[in-house]
Amino acid sequence: xxxxxxxxxxxxxxxxxxxxxxxxxxxxxxxxxxxxxxxxxxxxxxxxxxxxxxxxxxxxxxxxxxxxxxxxxxxxxxxxxxxxxxxxxxxxxxxxxxxxxxxxxxxxxxxxxxxxxxxxxxxxxxxxxxxxxxxxxxxxxxxxxxxxxxxxxxxxxxxxxxxxxxxxxxxxxxxxxxxxxxxxxxxxxxxxxxxxxxxxxxxxxxxxxxxxxxxxxxxxxxxxxxxxxxxxxxxxxxxxxxxxxxxxxxxxxxxxxxxxxxxxxxxxxxxxx
Amino acid sequence: xxxxxxxxxxxxxxxxxxxxxxxxxxxxxxxxxxxxxxxxxxxxxxxxxxxxxxxxxxxxxxxxxxxxxxxxxxxxxxxxxxxxxxxxxxxxxxxxxxxxxxxxxxxxxxxxxxxxxxxxxxxxxxxxxxxxxxxxxxxxxxxxxxxxxxxxxxxxxxxxxxxxxxxxxxxxxxxxxxxxxxxxxxxxxxxxxxxxxxxxxxxxxxxxxxxxxxxxxxxxxxxxxxxxxxxxxxxxxxxxxxxxxxxxxxxxxxxxxxxxxxxxxxxxxxxxxxxxxxxxxxxxxxxxxx
Amino acid sequence: xxxxxxxxxxxxxxxxxxxxxxxxxxxxxxxxxxxxxxxxxxxxxxxxxxxxxxxxxxxxxxxxxxxxxxxxxxxxxxxxxxxxxxxxxxxxxxxxxxxxxxxxxxxxxxxxxxxxxxxxxxxxxxxxxxxxxxxxxxxxxxxxxxxxxxxxxxxxxxxxxxxxxxxxxxxxxxxxxxxxxxxxxxxxxxxxxxxxxxxxxxxxxxxxxxxxxxxxxxxxxxxxxxxxxxxxxxxxxxxxxxxxxxxxxxxxxxxxxxxxxxxxxxxxxxxxxxxxxxxxxxxxxxxxxxxxxxxxxxxxxxxxxxxxxxxxxxxxxxxxxxxxxxxxxxxxxxxxxxxxxxxxxxxxxxxxxxxxxxxxxxxxxxxxxxxxxxxxxxxxxxxxxxxxxxxxxxxxxxxxxxxxxxxxxxxxxxxxxxxxxxxxxxxx
Numbered sequence: 004x005x006x007x008x009x010x011x012x013x014x015x016x017x018x019x020x021x022x023x024x025x026x027x028x029x030x031x032x033x034x035x036x037x038x039x040x041x042x043x044x045x046x047x048x049x050x051x052x053x054x055x056x057x058x059x060x061x062x063x064x065x066x067x068x069x070x071x072x073x074x075x076x077x078x079x080x081x082x083x084x085x086x087x088x089x090x091x092x093x094x095x096x097x098x099x100x101x102x103x104x105x106x107x108x109x110x111x112x113x114x115x116x117x118x119x120x121x122x123x124x125x126x127x128x129x130x131x132x133x134x135x136x137x138x139x140x141x142x143x144x145x146x147x148x149x150x151x152x153x154x155x156x157x158x159x160x161x162x163x164x165x166x167x168x169x170x171x172x173x174x175x176x177x178x179x180x181x182x183x184x185x186x187x188x189x190x191x192x193x194x195x196x197x198x199x200x201x202x203x204x205x206x207x208x209x210x211x212x213x214x215x216x217x218x219x220x221x222x223x224x225x226x227x228x229x230x231x232x233x234x235x236x237x238x239x240x241x242x243x244x245x246x247x248x249x250x251x252x253x254x255x256x257x258x259x260x261x262x263x264x265x266x267x268x269x270x271x272x273x274x275x276x
Numbered sequence: 277x278x279x280x281x282x283x284x285x286x287x288x289x290x291x292x293x294x295x296x297x298x299x300x301x302x303x304x305x306x307x308x309x310x311x312x313x314x315x316x317x318x319x320x321x322x323x324x325x326x327x328x329x330x331x332x333x334x335x336x337x338x339x340x341x342x343x344x345x346x347x348x349x350x351x352x353x354x355x356x357x358x359x360x361x362x363x364x365x366x367x368x369x370x371x372x373x374x375x376x377x378x379x380x381x382x383x384x385x386x387x388x389x390x391x392x393x394x395x396x397x398x399x400x401x402x403x404x405x406x407x408x409x410x411x412x413x414x415x416x417x418x419x420x421x422x423x424x425x426x427x428x429x430x431x432x433x434x435x436x437x438x439x440x441x442x443x444x445x446x447x448x449x450x451x452x453x454x455x456x457x458x459x460x461x462x463x464x465x466x467x468x469x470x471x472x473x474x475x476x477x478x479x480x481x482x483x484x485x486x487x488x489x490x491x492x493x494x495x496x497x498x499x500x501x502x503x504x505x506x507x508x509x510x511x512x513x514x515x516x517x518x519x520x521x522x523x524x525x526x527x528x529x530x531x532x533x534x535x536x537x538x539x540x541x542x543x544x545x546x547x548x549x550x551x552x553x554x555x556x557x558x559x560x561x562x563x564x565x566x
Numbered sequence: 567x568x569x570x571x572x573x574x575x576x577x578x579x580x581x582x583x584x585x586x587x588x589x590x591x592x593x594x595x596x597x598x599x600x601x602x603x604x605x606x607x608x609x610x611x612x613x614x615x616x617x618x619x620x621x622x623x624x625x626x627x628x629x630x631x632x633x634x635x636x637x638x639x640x641x642x643x644x645x646x647x648x649x650x651x652x653x654x655x656x657x658x659x660x661x662x663x664x665x666x667x668x669x670x671x672x673x674x675x676x677x678x679x680x681x682x683x684x685x686x687x688x689x690x691x692x693x694x695x696x697x698x699x700x701x702x703x704x705x706x707x708x709x710x711x712x713x714x715x716x717x718x719x720x721x722x723x724x725x726x727x728x729x730x731x732x733x734x735x736x737x738x739x740x741x742x743x744x745x746x747x748x749x750x751x752x753x754x755x756x757x758x759x760x761x762x763x764x765x766x767x768x769x770x771x772x773x774x775x776x777x778x779x780x781x782x783x784x785x786x787x788x789x790x791x792x793x794x795x796x797x798x799x800x801x802x803x804x805x806x807x808x809x810x811x812x813x814x815x816x817x818x819x820x821x822x823x824x825x826x827x828x829x830x831x832x833x834x835x836x837x838x839x840x841x842x843x844x845x846x847x848x849x850x851x852x853x854x855x856x857x858x859x860x861x862x863x864x865x866x867x868x869x870x871x872x873x874x875x876x877x878x879x880x881x882x883x884x885x886x887x888x889x890x891x892x893x894x895x896x897x898x899x900x901x902x903x904x905x906x907x908x909x910x911x912x913x914x915x916x917x918x919x920x921x922x923x924x925x926x927x928x929x930x931x932x933x934x935x936x937x938x939x940x941x942x943x944x945x946x947x948x949x950x951x952x953x954x955x956x957x958x959x960x961x962x963x964x965x966x967x968x969x970x971x972x973x974x975x976x977x978x979x980x981x982x983x984x985x986x987x988x989x990x991x992x993x994x
Contacts, residue, residue, distance in 0.1 A: 017366060112545065119524070122646075122647040123647045159486075193452070211640065215644045232604070235605075237849065513961050
């Protein structure tokens, strides 16, 4: 009885909060369906008179190359960052060695650096490697910028894994990489999923590097394209908001896909109340 | 045993290379901070601590520091707390969890270019959400300017940040709660513990790692918060909502005073390092398993 | 887990194949350009230029790099990193005056004196442009258009209804504000949007110009007055302050276009803005001379700025770049671009009657005949460094209305950024 009440009340709170959370998104969607005239009236919460689905077609036309590029770049860079980061997180949490604290400290500090200030050296590095305007170049830079964060998150989750697991594996003659792949990753799957989601949105929503390191539309990610939709001396909020709805689809797919792994972690999570 | 360990340590190589590149860039930044680079062409003229003296003696810098502190306090605490409770609620809900989870996560799928504008619209004094609601219940809103007023603008922006990053805390706590052994919670419930007790006495101590990572990541976000400021107010009215990374961007690219911008970023890094030192000493003691 | 690995390997493969490196190959048949006209009419305008260019150079592939964000602020960051790394584009969108001078000082631009001489360009434009495009006897770019910024747009119905004639001077403007406020307390007489802070400097230019005239304006904006003790400057700031009670109170929440649309929603009556807003007004269905009209303050001066295309030093395809710049001097290219863009041609050999609307006809006529000045920020009268400080000062001033504090801050900022020294080129 008490349990029922709790679920009811907590459910109510969550749903109410969700409704509040949806209001800006509602403003986003209504604006994306308006005409430019209606947007100019600045009644953000009033629904459109006649939904303009053509906004979405226009936005999609402009965004499609960027969407392709972003899918390739973001998925690759996220994958590489999480692999590099989780390997490092594993080594940092599993083995005691000299300078461990120092290395950890160095890793954490760099995550605080606002990358805008090092835009010039970043461009120099890619020019030196002859990787400007390539997928590989952007993947490399995004990996460099996000792997430290992935290390931090995954490492934190790994520290909850009982050391006995590794001792047992070691006695069975298991190699470290196999332990990492077969035991550690499955056991801390929720942690890996969290890290993946966070790294993914960081890279996907990045905007400045995508312009500075590309030439023409061939490899440019989608966020610069989205920013272009509004215009500088013209204000097409309606098209830009339609574009925002379109670009949000890819992260949502990723969230749904990763959400499945969230629930099916191998380690028995505690059950439903 | 020894062999195993050596092999394991090899996994650090990629991150060490990455960190190496990072520190190469930071050294570059550091050097620039001590040169008189103004305008678009690099001038490697040593000016000593001139930029830092100029920075510390400007009132604008201290306004920025104050704003960064406001972000630290008023952004992190609510986000972590609400994210934690929400994760517990969601986890207990069973049906609907997956959809509701997506709703809270959705703001993270949007670029700051968009969320900043959406929130500027929400705060619009004449037709935005908040004043519309207040007017509906009969409040006189003619003086409520929200982001138009220097006194309230920063808090309005923090709420927008809260909206955007709650999903972040939620994801991490949900991941952590799902990793807690079933028996532990059941045992407490059999003993007749209330949900409040379970939440704060059983679960909270067991998701310490999540709290740690949440706080750190959100601290990083506040120290780097730039996007929202840039889109919502450009630091205005006046410089009332400016934060250090925004100041850095302005100095570098608007004032074209690269040396000053670099000096600001060094200050950001130094402040972060001060925050990070005790944390990394403490965390690593807990971290190492074997 | 294995599935994850599979996808990962696939991704690595995809990047491997995507390594088409444009820089390594240095194809001469390209033309690389940065600009910030990214959507709608402005994009159509630059596309019209691309079309003409393509006809002149059929084999050349145009590599376009539109950079959205903050009216060119982002573009500067991008350009800076590219120029510093030694990978300049073939041309990019720029303004004149101090906006361009930073690139020249850094040694990033090449001269195009020969193109100017060859096309007799200097004789075809208002002398003000020559003054703000020639540095030490050399020119580095060609302007493509001229945007007028001393325009006051107003709600025609409302002003007619209240019997207010179109303001011609600052005093008219203030009187109109008072009248509107009395008759319609719910309407803000003057719209303004400072979510992008730069627009606060447009009003600053206006009060300087209407208080001290064009010569004083140029001296003040190049730092040649004693800000602290100059009586005219103080008067200008007081006149700015006098307008503040009539400005839309929540200006900090509006972008330039949203503030302009307040004329449509009926929340504001007049708006001080450059002529690019004409394209926006037409796009949101406002009828010229019915819903809105425009008046120049002061009527005997043309104030505005140009967009220019400079030639970067070490441009990867210099011949293509030079042909682009040469093309921009032709009346055909100027006409094709400006008709769509909503600006007027910089060259005076395109007749004023090509423009479909009366406003641009007037702008073109005025530009050809009146004294012209550059506007402060975009026109490059002030330095970007001083401009950046000025916006902070003015957006605070708009809230606290403290004339003394504003004057003191402006004087300090001018000293700190060495405004007079940096602008001395203007007086040579």
